[in-house]
Amino acid sequence: MENEKKLSDDQSFGTYIREQRIVNREGIISGYQDNKNVIIDKNFDYDVSNTRKPVYMVRGKSLTKAQLMEILSNEEPLFDGWSDGDSEIRGKRGQTSGLLGNCFYRNGADGPSAFLFSDGTLGGNFLESLYPSPEEILPKWIEFGLKYDFLDMAVGYTDQNEGMCQLCSDIITDEENAAPQAFCDMKAHKKCDKLKDFIDKYRDVDDVQSKDSYEHLFFHNFDTRLSHVGLVNRVKLTISISGGKIRVMFGSKAVDEFKKYYNKYNDDDLVAMYDGRVFKDSGWHIFGQNFIKECFRYKKLPEKCYDIAVDKGLISPVPVDAKIVTADFIKNEHEKMIEKLGLKGAFPL
16 A cells, blocks of 8 residues: 555564554554543553454443444444435445444354344454454444443453364364363363263254254354353453443453453353354344334334345345344253253353
8 A cells, every 4th residue: 555664675574564553553542532531551462463363252231222222223234325215225334333243134144143132132252353453443442432322341352363162172073183272271171071972962963953952053163162261361452331431451451351341241151142153053033023123113214124125135034933032042041951961060161
């Protein structure tokens, strides 16, 4: 790009990257220096940027239905760009719209996910893009937090590449390079011993009915899950959002800050909900048809926009009697699985 500094013959790539980071860091800080509602720690830690696909976690206070609808109807592009209710359906995505994941656009999606749920639950675990720079991460969360002063939440970015369970011999038995996860303690390894048989059993399931069961959805892709109790200790960057004020912290401060929110708002029985494991290859939905229609009405658009969006293939149809993922629903399914499979004491993990 024209505005990027070109490498000189005697300049190493590492030096170039470090210099660019200083420029980007100063740009972010100066961009918010006049905003009293934004505090950014100048001691930038680039461990997250040095991670290929860092796992990040969101935890926060549950929202009311009105608050949830306000966010969704304003941020989700499905509700923008309508002309006379039937054309120009997708509006332009703003800085914050991508944060919601795939709430509604199920077609072609590899497991829709979001940190907002229809019962107001706020939380989720995700993968960020490749080697994300601070300017890719911070502005979208800062702008999101400034918009909604009723939020009380935190986002914790780790230096963990993808999931902690990949290539762990406690989980995988047929990989040549498999080894015990170094970041797990002995207690975690012992818990995994209780799960091995079920991970193997549900890794490949031909029975159609079994594929819709909670235990299949929970164990089928267990090795690539994004949840792990040890991740809170791997946090390197935290964005806390509360009452319209945003704080950005790095290093040990980031760990301490995120743990406050994690300890307050995390629910160990909702691990599958946070991880999106129950959405992949299932007929379960995050939002029901009526809720989506309510969002259209909130935007003063006719309900028929939902049918038009389905007809145009923007979203998959949500059956009227579809199973909707809520905290109570997942807790009930999780408790039934533990009882059915005799897994008491195996969680949290």
